[in-house]
Amino acid sequence: MVCDSWQGMLDTYLDGEIPDEEMRTYDAHVRNCPSCSVDALTRVQMKRAIQLAGKRFTPTAEFRKRIQQSVVPNRQRSFRLGWMLATAAVLILVVGTFTSSHMGNRSGRDQVFSEITDLHVATLASSSPVDVISTDRHTVKPWFQGKIPFSFNLPELQNSEFSLLGGRMTYLDQTPGAHLIYDVRKHHISVLVFQERSLPASLDENSLSPKNLPFNMETWTEGGLRYFVIGDASAADINSLAKLLRAAS
């Protein structure tokens, strides 16, 4: 039979595994040969049927969770250092808060700052610090859409020492905002963004780091949004990240 040699290669052809050149010759033959084209059609139908029938078993959600948990402990471990620092920070905060309230001079501004610190600390201590895990700002930014009542821009980090770890939604006195976590030289930095008008206390335009905080921090407003950059990284690193964010917004 003339078609024998073609038929022997039919599966390979339909799997798209023969070289382009032969592919064209084959195409031409199959199109013009009734016997081969019927055969090809039958096999294509069969391939499709197997593909559909083959997607047969679905794992349970419970099992997925179990596996997910078995592969994440390592991320939690990486946060342990952050957590230990965080615990230390909480102690300092407690002492600090006690001291300042004891001294009776705790202003609304200080309260905002200590809440920002709390958010940073609590997030790093959490077993899942971020809800959207991605180093890609183009993934993280749209993730917030519909979750918070504003949008914001994130900087390109390609030529910097910073990396984006991900983000989560956050609240400051029931005001929804965005919480992003960046890494630089093994330090985690929180970037928090809120609408200025919904914050409980108005902050000075050029507020610098309050002296009593256990972290370095910078804050500013831009386009009606209030940004906080906080972390145990050096003041210089906090400042560079702040600059990147300002340039992007």
Add this chain to the structure above:
Amino acid sequence: MSGADLQLDSFEELAMPLFNQLYNLAHWLTHNREEAEDLVQETYAKALKGFSSFKSGTNFRAWMYRILRNTFLSSRTGLKATMTVPLDAENDGPEIAVEQDTPDTLLCERRNRELLQSAIDELPVYFREVLLLCEVEEMSYQEISETLSVPIGTVMSRLSRARKALRDRLRPQPQVGTITNAMEKGANHGL
């Protein structure tokens, strides 16, 4: 964050998207939910442990499937499954190219998903896996070759035999005196 942590983070990012497919294949191989779960769990544990030995830039998917498959083959169920088919079944000469097409058209009429599924279920494990990797996972021959650790030529001959075996199973039971059927039975290489 240290380099090791970053790497472990990316294990999760690479491995979790494969979870549903790996489970599906595991269930096909083991025929049993509980065993499939054990198999997948062991696969992830081994892969996580051996992730440092995974060469980035090489095919992660094939690597994961290879672990799953080798874990299965060394399990009790896997050993039993492979014993039902002689290992050298594929070394007995080239596939005979004469494939008569008439019975396939009958298949169209009576084919339905369940029939097909049980036919795949009955295939020897080497045929079942190669067929699923090709048709369901849509792996290239190269990827299948990496997954099964066999040359591409073997992938092709196994695939060809698997398809033929499947067609045979789906074919209506012995038609009266067709030479074709007799010929194909003869070309069945003991499977």
